[in-house]
Amino acid sequence: MKAFLKRAKEHESKINKYTEEYELGRKHLANMMGIHPDEMTQEHINEAIRYLLPSGLFDKGSRPQFKHPKDILPLNFDFPFDKAGRPYHYQYYTLLPNYHCIMSEAAWRMECLREEEVRIGSTGAPPQEEMKHLSEEYEWMDLRTFLNYFKSNHSEVVQVNEHNRFVILMTKLSKMRLREQDVAFLKQFGSPKTSEINVMDTEEIKKFYVNEQGRKFRTKNGYRKSAIAQVTVYAEGEGILEINGKGIEYFESQYAREQVLFPLVLTSSLNKVDVHARVEGGGEMGQSGAIRHGLSNALLPFVSQQMVNKLSLSGLLDRDSRVKERNKPGQKKARKQFQWRAR
Amino acid sequence: GACIPSLSQQKTYKTDIKAKVVNPRPLTVTRIYEKKVILKNAEAAAALAKEEELSDKKEKINVYKSFHRDIAEDNALKNPDFFKVKEMVDLHTLFKNRVHFGHHHGCRHPFVVPFLYGVRQNTDIFDLDKTLPRLHNALNFIAHMVYRGGVVLFVSRNAQTMPLVEYTAQKCGEYSHCRFWKGGLLTNIDYLYKNLTRYPDVVVFIHTQNNFSHEHAAITECAKMLIPTVGIVDSNCNPTLVTYPVPGNDDSLDAVKLYCKLFEETILRAKEYRKRDIEELSDDSDES
Numbered sequence: 080m081k082a083f084l085k086r087a088k089e090h091e092s093k094i095n096k097y098t099e100e101y102e103l104g105r106k107h108l109a110n111m112m113g114i115h116p117d118e119m120t121q122e123h124i125n126e127a128i129r130y131l132l133p134s135g136l137f138d139k140g141s142r143p144q145f146k147h148p149k150d151i152l153p154l155n156f157d158f159p160f161d162k163a164g165r166p167y168h169y170q171y172y173t174l175l176p177n178y179h180c181i182m183s184e185a186a187w188r189m190e191c192l193r194e195e196e197v198r199i200g201s202t203g204a205p206p207q208e209e210m211k212h213l214s215e216e217y218e219w220m221d222l223r224t225f226l227n228y229f230k231s232n233h234s235e236v237v238q239v240n241e242h243n244r245f246v247i248l249m250t251k252l253s254k255m256r257l258r259e260q261d262v263a264f265l266k267q268f269g270s271p272k273t274s275e276i277n278v279m280d281t282e283e284i285k286k287f288y289v290n291e292q293g294r295k296f297r298t299k300n301g302y303r304k305s306a307i308a309q310v311t312v313y314a315e316g317e318g319i320l321e322i323n324g325k326g327i328e329y330f331e332s333q334y335a336r337e338q339v340l341f342p343l344v345l346t347s348s349l350n351k352v353d354v355h356a357r358v359e360g361g362g363e364m365g366q367s368g369a370i371r372h373g374l375s376n377a378l379l380p381f382v383s384q385q386m387v388n389k390l391s392l393s394g395l396l397d398r399d400s401r402v403k404e405r406n407k408p409g410q411k412k413a414r415k416q417f418q419w420r421a422r
Numbered sequence: 423g424a425c426i427p428s429l430s431q432q433k434t435y436k437t438d439i440k441a442k443v444v445n446p447r448p449l450t451v452t453r454i455y456e457k458k459v460i461l462k463n464a465e466a467a468a469a470l471a472k473e474e475e476l477s478d479k480k481e482k483i484n485v486y487k488s489f490h491r492d493i494a495e496d497n498a499l500k501n502p503d504f505f506k507v508k509e510m511v512d513l514h515t516l517f518k519n520r521v522h523f524g525h526h527h528g529c530r531h532p533f534v535v536p537f538l539y540g541v542r543q544n545t546d547i548f549d550l551d552k553t554l555p556r557l558h559n560a561l562n563f564i565a566h567m568v569y570r571g572g573v574v575l576f577v578s579r580n581a582q583t584m585p586l587v588e589y590t591a592q593k594c595g596e597y598s599h600c601r602f603w604k605g606g607l608l609t610n611i612d613y614l615y616k617n618l619t620r621y622p623d624v625v626v627f628i629h630t631q632n633n634f635s636h637e638h639a640a641i642t643e644c645a646k647m648l649i650p651t652v653g654i655v656d657s658n659c660n661p662t663l664v665t666y667p668v669p670g671n672d673d674s675l676d677a678v679k680l681y682c683k684l685f686e687e688t689i690l691r692a693k694e695y696r697k698r699d700i701e702e703l704s705d706d707s708d709e710s
Contacts, residue, residue, distance in 0.1 A: 158617055159617070160617075160619070160620070163571060163620075164573075164619075164620035165571075165573055165620065166597065166619070166620075169588075169591055169592045169595075169596070169597050169598060170588070170597065170598060170599070171597060171619075172575055172597055172598075172599045172607065172622065173599050173601045174604065174607075174614060174615075179601055183584070183585060183588045183589075183600075186584065186585040187585040187588070187589055189585075190585050190586070
């Protein structure tokens with residue numbers, strides 16, 4: 080096909096032009112910056128461009144760049160077929176060859192495994208290769224990585240339907256008795272599920288300070304309605320609880336006392352931790368809620384990652400934003416309305 | 423209510439109608455003239471001779487004339503069974519692999535009637551004396567096309583046999599399309615593919631129908647683009663637009679396995695012969 084030659088020549092001439100421009104520009108830049116052009120690296124160029132041509136665009140790929148055409152354009156203009164016009168990929172005529180290749184390979188493996196099972200079941204002979212079930216449930220590529228995989232490697236645009244089918248097929252395959260080669264095939268697209276989902280895994284959670292006496296502690300503020308609480312938790316303690324100079328008797332109702340003790344009971348650290356709290360504002364319930372909020376946030380560095388997940392998922396770490404609703408004109412209270420009259 | 427055929431009607435269906443093919447599939451191809459200037463009109467030749475630089479020109483070129491022939495076909499055409507296709511299949515293998523079973527007589531397509539032997543327990547039975555020569559012809563045709571370096575595309579839309587068909591296509595070094603057929607794949611090829619792609623030279627249908635028991639869209643597209651097709655036609659299928667229909671069963675696994683095995687054998691054999699017989703001709707033969 081002679082259209083190949085034409086396009087390949089065009090591409091080559093383009094690349095040559097761009098390299099010349101790049102070299103020229105590089106020398107000018109080096110002159111401007113006062114650096115020898117041989118010592119100038121790509122980082123110098125990037126800094127200079129950011130200074131000379133600042134842009135506030137969000138997408139970093141669309142900001143002005145100055146790179147060698149090697150990094151931007153492909154070197155060899157690869158057609159997906161050879162001189163005679165025959166495509167290289169056997170599923171080129173479907174418009175998504177690589178995606179369908181993966182699916183058909185998985186389907187073919189399923190067929191082979193089914194045949195093996197039938198043969199084993201009917202004749203009673205041992206399997207030719209070692210076949211095992213997967214010990215764990217596997218988690219497959221999520222949508223974004225899936226779309227990216229095909230776009231970046233093979234420049235194919237895949238849709239959501241294709242991802243759904245992919246997930247269904249892979250789960251079907253993973254539930255059969257597999258050979259080693261099948262496991263290797265599946266590991267390209269998935270990994271075993273971890274039962275632990277690390278919801279919060281940042282460094283801020285694990286920060287704590289050390290006392291003059293050498294005791295670790297952490298203070299956090301807790302808020303509820305209009306109450307503010309300052310809670311400090313000391314590790315390696317006996318179970319001391321102090322609220323504004325008093326013990327748990329500061330709160331009279333059982334409900335308020337339970338609110339304060341609940342995070343300690345959850346993490347099972349009642350007698351292992353000292354708590355000192357200072358509360359202002361609000362009423363009894365508000366203050367107890369504020370202490371609960373502060374306590375659960377202050378406990379995090381002294382507790383395992385599993386517990387951190389539990390606390391975050393339970394909602395103890397979130398500030399309860401419920402506030403008394405305002406009164407509205409034309410009504411008695413926030414929701415209560417005046418008595419309805421017929422006329 | 424199906425129309426019951428009278429088997430006394432012995433009308434043969436004409437599959438070998440020869441149509442005059444004049445300038446088929448004219449393509450607009452951009453051509454570079456490097457050393458030799460090949461043009462049709464004398465005026466244009468004079469105009470070009472003034473320009474010393476290379477120029478691109480859009481011309482309607484007949485693809486068949488500019489086809490690069492790298493093999494001498496005369497030997498293959500001397501012998502009617504050059505590829506020894508008749509040794510691959512005989513009636514007994516067809517019968518053993520259940521090729522003679524059709525569908526319920528209520529599903530019968532009226533144009534398939536000439537290929538049927540009769541009805542047995544409400545199922546149509548194919549006349550294997552009629553399928554066998556047609557199968558031989560189809561295999562021979564495929565072998566000849568592959569011998570000349572043609573592209574074969576396997577099409578089927580049955581989920582049970584799809585992995586098998588794709589595997590055979592991969593083994594042979596040919597191509598398969600057993601997925602959703604996007605309309606205009608062949609008629610609108612330049613729009614769907616980024617690059618100038620080559621049409622398939624033969625399309626082999628192992629199931630002529632799609633999932634909704636309608637005719638596969640590729641049959642009409644191939645007919646429009648004048649691409650010859652080979653198709654296995656069951657008793658509920660329409661055989662009119664298929665150039666080499668092979669009446670037979672397409673539902674039982676044994677039959678499909680047989681077909682796949684046969685196609686694979688012919689293609690690989692033809693490629694062997696091609697390797698053996700290939701000669702690279704000089705560039706002078708392009709001028710024709």
